[in-house]
Amino acid sequence: QSALTQPASVSGSPGQSITISCTGTSSDVGGYNYVSWYQHHPGKAPKLMIYDVSNRPSGVSNRFSGSKSGNTASLTISGLQAEDEADFYCSSYTSSSTLVFGGGTKLTVL
Amino acid sequence: QVQLVESGGGLVKPGGSLRLSCAASGFTFSDYYMSWIRQAPGKGLEWVSYISDSGRTIYYADSVKGRFTISRDSAKNSLCLQMDSLRAEDTAVYYCATIRTYGSGSPHHFEDWGQGTLVTVSS
Numbered sequence: 001q002s003a004l005t006q007p008a009s010v011s012g013s014p015g016q017s018i019t020i021s022c023t024g025t026s027s028d029v030g031g032y033n034y035v036s037w038y039q040h041h042p043g044k045a046p047k048l049m050i051y052d053v054s055n056r057p058s059g060v061s062n063r064f065s066g067s068k069s070g071n072t073a074s075l076t077i078s079g080l081q082a083e084d085e086a087d088f089y090c091s092s093y094t095s096s097s098t099l100v101f102g103g104g105t106k107l108t109v110l
Numbered sequence: 111q112v113q114l115v116e117s118g119g120g121l122v123k124p125g126g127s128l129r130l131s132c133a134a135s136g137f138t139f140s141d142y143y144m145s146w147i148r149q150a151p152g153k154g155l156e157w158v159s160y161i162s163d164s165g166r167t168i169y170y171a172d173s174v175k176g177r178f179t180i181s182r183d184s185a186k187n188s189l190c191l192q193m194d195s196l197r198a199e200d201t202a203v204y205y206c207a208t209i210r211t212y213g214s215g216s217p218h219h220f221e222d223w224g225q226g227t228l229v230t231v232s233s
Binding site (some may be wrong): 001003027034036038039040043044045046047048051052057080087089091093096099100101102104 | 157
């Protein structure tokens with residue numbers, strides 16, 4: 001049950017686009033389209049941003065999008081805004097019927 | 111709307127036990143898989159365990175297997191986590207969350223989360 005690999009931090013200026021990667025294996029990210037992304041502001045409950053690789057829950061801005069290629073999933077945020085600053089985590093279902101998170105990425109809006 | 115309220119956290123000595131509860135409301139509890147997720151201080155999210163809507167299917171992370179027990183009471187709309195043989199590394203904020211399966215029998219994602227309850231394991 002190794003954690004998925006995410007960059008520790010990414011940054012961008014308001015209005016720019018950034019992409020956060022999430023690398024796993026063929027037993028998790030690569031094997032299932034059950035990859036999801038969560039935004040977590042410290043002290044608050046995590047919020048679902050993307051599910052099943054590229055689907056957006058109602059109420060989530062269309063500035064957030066997801067994709068997957070092989071064993072790597074990606075979250076792209078376009079038109080960066082100050083309120084996007086948070087920690088982001090990917091998660092995937094695994095071949096062991098368990099769930100796994102990425103190590104998390106701290107997004108800084110410059 | 112969906113409300114998940116965790117309780118039962120606190121300070122416990124290594125080797126001790128603690129029972130967490132999660133009170134659910136605003137949705138049909140018996141229709142949903144449920145999960146516990148934790149976040150240690152300064153660390154990322156870690157999935158702990160999940161239980162199916164019927165309670166018949168249960169999975170644990172290797173880090174807690176054999177020490178933690180997840181259960182649910184649909185009559186009380188409540189999810190529990192019995193934590194035994196606690197270690198310092200179990201110190202974390204524990205969140206309960208709903209899981210969506212879309213009828214596939216496999217967890218797709220966590221949907222709604224509680225605010226969490228802090229467990230501190232220290233002598």
